Amino acid sequence: MNSKVFVNRTLNLKRIKYIGLDMDHTLIRYHAEEFEKLSHTVMKEKLIQNRNYPEQIRKFNFDYELAIRGLVIDRKKGNILKLNRHSAIRLSFQGLNALDFKTQQKIYHSTYIDLGTPDYMAIDTSFSISLANLFMQLVDLKIKNPTLQLPDFSVIADDVLEALDEGHRDGTLKDTVKKDLKTYIIKEPELVAQLEKYKLHGKKIFIATNSDFYYTKLLLDYAINPFLKNHKDWSELFEFVITSAQKPRFFTDELRFLKVNPQNGTMTNYFEKLKPGVYQGGSATTFTKDLGLQADEILYIGDHIYGDILRLKKDCGWRTAMVIEELEKEIAQNKKAQPINNEIDDLMRKKEPFEDQLTTLMTNRIENEHSVAENVIEELQKQINEVDSQISMLIKKQVGLFNQHWGQLMRAGNEESYFAYQVDRYACVYMAKLADLFALSPRTYFRAPRKPLSHELVD
Ligand SMILES: [Mg+2]
Numbered sequence: 330m331n332s333k334v335f336v337n338r339t340l341n342l343k344r345i346k347y348i349g350l351d352m353d354h355t356l357i358r359y360h361a362e363e364f365e366k367l368s369h370t371v372m373k374e375k376l377i378q379n380r381n382y383p384e385q386i387r388k389f390n391f392d393y394e395l396a397i398r399g400l401v402i403d404r405k406k407g408n409i410l411k412l413n414r415h416s417a418i419r420l421s422f423q424g425l426n427a428l429d430f431k432t433q434q435k436i437y438h439s440t441y442i443d444l445g446t447p448d449y450m451a452i453d454t455s456f457s458i459s460l461a462n463l464f465m466q467l468v469d470l471k472i473k474n475p476t477l478q479l480p481d482f483s484v485i486a487d488d489v490l491e492a493l494d495e496g497h498r499d500g501t502l503k504d505t506v507k508k509d510l511k512t513y514i515i516k517e518p519e520l521v522a523q524l525e526k527y528k529l530h531g532k533k534i535f536i537a538t539n540s541d542f543y544y545t546k547l548l549l550d551y552a553i554n555p556f557l558k559n560h561k562d563w564s565e566l567f568e569f570v571i572t573s574a575q576k577p578r579f580f581t582d583e584l585r586f587l588k589v590n591p592q593n594g595t596m597t598n599y600f601e602k603l604k605p606g607v608y609q610g611g612s613a614t615t616f617t618k619d620l621g622l623q624a625d626e627i628l629y630i631g632d633h634i635y636g637d638i639l640r641l642k643k644d645c646g647w648r649t650a651m652v653i654e655e656l657e658k659e660i661a662q663n664k665k666a667q668p669i670n671n672e673i674d675d676l677m678r679k680k681e682p683f684e685d686q687l688t689t690l691m692t693n694r695i696e697n698e699h700s701v702a703e704n705v706i707e708e709l710q711k712q713i714n715e716v717d718s719q720i721s722m723l724i725k726k727q728v729g730l731f732n733q734h735w736g737q738l739m740r741a742g743n744e745e746s747y748f749a750y751q752v753d754r755y756a757c758v759y760m761a762k763l764a765d766l767f768a769l770s771p772r773t774y775f776r777a778p779r780k781p782l783s784h785e786l787v788d
Pocket residue numbers: 351352353354355455631632633
């Protein structure tokens with residue numbers, strides 16, 4: 330069967346006893362573009378109202394194509410970067426303009442950047458596209474209008490991030506969603522049926538979300554309850570619902586669980602061993618211990634590389650699965666790109682003998698003092714250049730199939746993107762949506778493909 334679940338590390342679902350789900354963008358899918366647009370609007374308003382940004386930024390349009398996930402902000406220089414797996418810069422923008430390779434080289438003497446320094450900010454929030462979008466627009470405005478005296482780039486970066494946090498904290502974002510669930514939330518009846526099927530196989534399913542109880546209840550009432558067949562309410566389907574979980578701290582610290590009364594949302598202290606129910610806070614350590622589980626008997630599925638996956642894998646030992654909603658489109662476009670990639674490979678092979686000849690000639694000239702006619706060298710060089718220009722045209726065509734500014738999500742040129750590297754390193758399996766996993770049997774054995782190292786590719 331053609332599985333839509335992709336495997337980085339072998340995972341035997343038979344061994345998994347508990348499956349944990351993040352809620353927002355994992356169990357409950359949003360109409361991403363609408364939601365990013367909303368967050369763009371909320372951030373603009375917060376900047377105008379709380380941080381004295383000029384009224385004219387209200388006119389900034391949201392452009393869903395302007396950024397992709399996994400980009401990095403250079404706080405000092407105001408640039409946005411796309412990195413490959415070695416943290417080398419592969420593409421860069423200043424404001425709304427792409428930096429050409431020469432300019433980029435001038436600015437960054439080394440292409441490798443140190444993500445550990447505070448100068449760089451990886452945009453791995455759930456709203457990375459709107460955040461990058463607004464940052465690029467503000468940088469552009471600052472550069473073009475020095476008289477506006479906008480703050481330094483690093484302050485703009487902090488302000489935008491803070492505005493987003495405020496929008497989350499004070500409920501502005503969620504209040505808008507609450508009022509118009511239809512615009513923002515996707516209903517998936519098939520997924521609910523699949524979850525019930527998993528329960529039939531004895532799998533325990535739980536939710537661990539950073540959203541508070543009331544918002545969680547609202548979404549579950551809306552997107553889960555209407556489609557339940559074997560259960561009356563989501564609180565029966567899910568063994569545990571852990572709200573306001575404070576991930577990633579949930580995976581690293583030992584915060585206390587509070588018991589939530591699902592009837593009215595009131596909370597009480599809880600000191601006993603965990604029993605099925607609705608909670609707030611808590612920790613993965615207590616969860617694993619109280620239920621008498623081994624860490625690798627729990628699979629946690631989320632969409633946020635830092636909050637859901639990376640810290641968990643580093644500190645907690647649960648197995649991980651990541652939802653990457655862009656994947657569906659990326660795979661479709663990869664298929665379209667295949668014939669172009671083949672043409673590029675053919676041209677590369679065509680170029681090789683010319684390059685070999687040139688190398689031999691030049692080596693002979695130096696080592697054996699052979700005289701080589703200049704026109705022979707020129708002719709070879711000309712042929713190489715011709716092939717190169719054909720290749721670069723094809724590369725443009727290939728990139729054009731993906732995001733027009735940033736290309737593929739999972740690749741940076743020939744290499745993996747930094748985002749893909751993190752997925753590869755921390756997610757045991759990954760897929761475009763939760764239903765791709767739950768469509769498979771709860772007894773599936775996911776086998777990791779053998780990935781050849783360079784030296785193993787020798788004929
Ligand atoms: Mg999420």
